[in-house]
Amino acid sequence: MLSASVKDVAALAGVSVGTVSNVLNRPEKVSPAVMTKVQMAIEKLGFVRNDAARQLRAGMSHSIGLVVLDAANPFFTDLARGAEDSAAAKGFSVLVGNSSDDERREASYLGLFEQQRVLGILLSPVGDILSRLEQLRRRGIPTVLVDRVSDNASFSSVGVDNVAGGEMAVRHLLSLGRRRIVFVGGPSSIRQVADRLTGARKAIKEVFDATLEVIEPDSLTVLSGRAAGEAIRNRPVEERPDAIFAANDLLAVGILQALMLMGTVQVPQEIALIGYDDIEFASAAVVPLSSIRQPSALIGSTALELLLQEVSAEPGFKTSRVVFPPELVVRASTRG
The missing domain is CATH 3.40.50.2300 (Response regulator)
Incomplete structure (x- = not known):
């Protein structure tokens, strides 16, 4: 079914196309009586103005x-x-x-x-x-x-500055005495993820006995975080990290779920966890998440x-x- 046109509205209202145009664009030029007739015709026909075409004609x-x-x-x-x-x-x-x-x-x-x-x-x-x-x-x-x-x-x-943010996150973990750190973030083709990893690596280089392992999921979602968290949880205790830096808070929430709600790993006692973005969910998590805030x-x-x-x-x-x-x-x- 074709949508109603300006010509259809004009015919039903018994006015010219120019008058309908005035009602739509310059209502101050139309009398109240004519305005009412045109509006009734618009409502009856279900007419919807084509703003895209109007803007194209106006050049703006x-x-x-x-x-x-x-x-x-x-x-x-x-x-x-x-x-x-x-x-x-x-x-x-x-x-x-x-x-x-x-x-x-x-x-x-x-x-x-x-x-x-x-x-x-x-x-x-x-x-x-x-x-x-x-x-x-x-x-x-x-x-x-x-x-x-x-x-x-x-x-x-x-x-x-995501490089500075990644560096800030890992320096915080290092300041807590954590030395076996895992970065969870991917894909690496996303510039923000790559920059945060660059910052993390800069911070690690400053501490001689610290290590940084990288886990690269396919996406930055809660489900991807949960999968990464499960893989870490299933390792022998001596092979687990003592801290995790997640490239965003959604990953961090998934990791937290896998470690605590689906397992018995204590956060932060056994594994400290920090995310990135500081979304509203971060403060409302079962263990409120540390994060790097972006405005x-x-x-x-x-x-x-x-x-x-x-x-x-x-x-x-x-x-x-x-x-x-x-x-x-x-x-x-x-x-x-």
Whole structure:
């Protein structure tokens, strides 16, 4: 069934197409009586205006695309909320896509947003897609990288120093006297994971008798964390680590479940555990999780501000690289 058109509304209301257009776009030019007739026709026909076409004709969209790595991760939910709140205050809306760490899904969303002629895109990239972003910019769609500090000065970016965050997490474990540390995080193709591991390795090098084992799951989920935790729990006691650094809090929650709820390993007495992101679940876990905090909502709102600056920029505009410092939050999972 075809949707009703402006012509259908005009015919049913007994007015011209121009009058319907005025009702939709310039209601102050229409009398109350005509307004009522047109609104009744719209309601009866179920007419829905085509904002995408209207924006294309006007040459200006009020929609912004946001592609996140994992919509199931509360970190990205908070990031999106920060972007949405900032956008709404300025009369814009945010369309959210979830790549699920999949380059094909990421490409699909970028293509969709380009077709929709969005004003710009906020992107937490899966891999290296600078050539695609340059193509979008040539077509009039600027992009700001979120939760990712860009090495390329041609694009603005907002994120946290993940190398420093990884270093901070492992230094905290080392300060507790822990020496057999496991890093759980993957896939390593995700830049944030790789940076956190780099920081962990830097910290380990500072202590001569400390070791760092790496377990690389396929995803950054609770289920992947549970599988890693079960594998560690099933080792002989003498082969277990005395501390675990999880690349995000979802992994840490899964590890905690495997060690304590599904086994008998005590956290932190036997194994200290720290995560990353400081999502709400971290403080509410059966053993409240220590974590490295990122200002998720602030990352989203700052990225939105940078994007709007670029949209309205004059020739010679210079991009910005905003790097927030991470923060150590100590809770019971390392405070034994």
